[in-house]
Amino acid sequence: DAGVIQSPRHEVTEMGQEVTLRCKPISGHDYLFWYRQTMMRGLELLIYFNNNVPIDDSGMPEDRFSAKMPNASFSTLKIQPSEPRDSAVYFCASSLGLAGAKNIQYFGAGTRLSVL
Amino acid sequence: GESVGLHLPTLSVQEGDNSIINCAYSNSASDYFIWYKQESGKGPQFIIDIRSNMDKRQGQRVTVLLNKTVKHLSLQIAATQPGDSAVYFCAENVPSEKLVFGKGTKLTVNP
Numbered sequence: 001d002a003g004v005i006q007s008p009r010h011e012v013t014e015m016g017q018e019v020t021l022r023c024k025p026i027s028g029h030d031y032l033f034w035y036r037q038t039m040m041r042g043l044e045l046l047i048y049f050n051n052n053v054p055i056d057d058s059g060m061p062e063d064r065f066s067a068k069m070p071n072a073s074f075s076t077l078k079i080q081p082s083e084p085r086d087s088a089v090y091f092c093a094s095s096l097g098l099a100g101a102k103n104i105q106y107f108g109a110g111t112r113l114s115v116l
Numbered sequence: 117g118e119s120v121g122l123h124l125p126t127l128s129v130q131e132g133d134n135s136i137i138n139c140a141y142s143n144s145a146s147d148y149f150i151w152y153k154q155e156s157g158k159g160p161q162f163i164i165d166i167r168s169n170m171d172k173r174q175g176q177r178v179t180v181l182l183n184k185t186v187k188h189l190s191l192q193i194a195a196t197q198p199g200d201s202a203v204y205f206c207a208e209n210v211p212s213e214k215l216v217f218g219k220g221t222k223l224t225v226n227p
Contacts, residue, residue, distance in 0.1 A: 004159075033214070043160075043205070043217050056214070091159050100148050100167065103209050107159030 006092050006108035014116050018080040021111045024073055025094030033105060034067055034077050035091040043091075049075065082115045089113070124203065128224045135193040137221045139206030144187060146208035150215065151180060151191045155202045163191070163204075193223075201225045 005024040013019055025032045033048040047057040052069040060067070064083070069075040079086055089110045096102035129135050141149065147168040152160035166173045166180045166189075173180050179192040189206050203222050207215040 042219050045214070045217075048214060093159075098209075098212050098214060100209075101165060103148060103215055104150060104162050104165065105160075105215060106162065110159050 004092055004094055004106055004108035006090075006111050008111060009109060010112045010114075012114045012116065013082055015083055016081045017115075018078065019082045019086075019113060019115075021077040021090050021092075021113070023075045023077070023092030023108060025075070025092070026106055027073065029094035029096055029106075031095045031097065031105075032069060032075050033093040033095075034075070035093065035107075036088045037091060037110075038088045046077070079113075082113075084115045087113055087115050124220050124222045126222045126224065128226060129196050131196060131198060131225055131227050133196055135191075135196045135200070135223060135225075137191045137193075137204050137223065139189040139191075139218050139221075141187050141189060141206065141208040141218070143208060143210055143216070144184075145210045146216075147211055148209040149180070149182065149189050150207045150209070151178075151189075152205040152207060152217075153200075153202045154205065154220070160205060196223075196225050198225045198227055 007022045030051050034046040035043055037043045046059045047067045048055055049069045067077045089112050091107050091110045093105040093107045095105045150165045151163045153163050154160040164175045164178050164180050166182050177194045181190045201224050203220045205220045206218045209215050
């Protein structure tokens, strides 16, 4: 398996624009996680899915952020409208489950977002 | 105004020395722990794990020690190499709940 695949790797956009980040989890993994990482706040969990269903979105900063998982092999994180404070590296991760070694999360390479 | 960033604990070692990275976890119900390594420009990568019924687990050049009494976890890296320079995260797991990540420790290996 190629691991968790995220696209794009880098995104530069202007304030007010819509941004869509994409993730393909490892095949067979039932859980998918979206994180945001900044120097100020470290690694923050935004939302996670189990079998394509959102389980916990308490980390989503505000209504400008939304995430979907239309099928087991694809998820999107959308920011609309984007703001400069959204600039960060966004990671997607997936795992087999939540028990023991199944809870090992495998991370993608991340999307570095810059909002000007 | 001056921005306040996340002040990561840092550890600086000489190449060839052993490194010890510490982590205090918060939940006494946690029964599984993982160490991750994050190199610059990459996502966190799994290094080693340990279950709560163990005190020690060894991998290749890495050893994880668990002290449940004081809720402390450590990662020991033997003969540290420049390629070990990274941020190291511990993560704890309560059964059936998501992983909770620590803030991370930045390791710098000096040649």
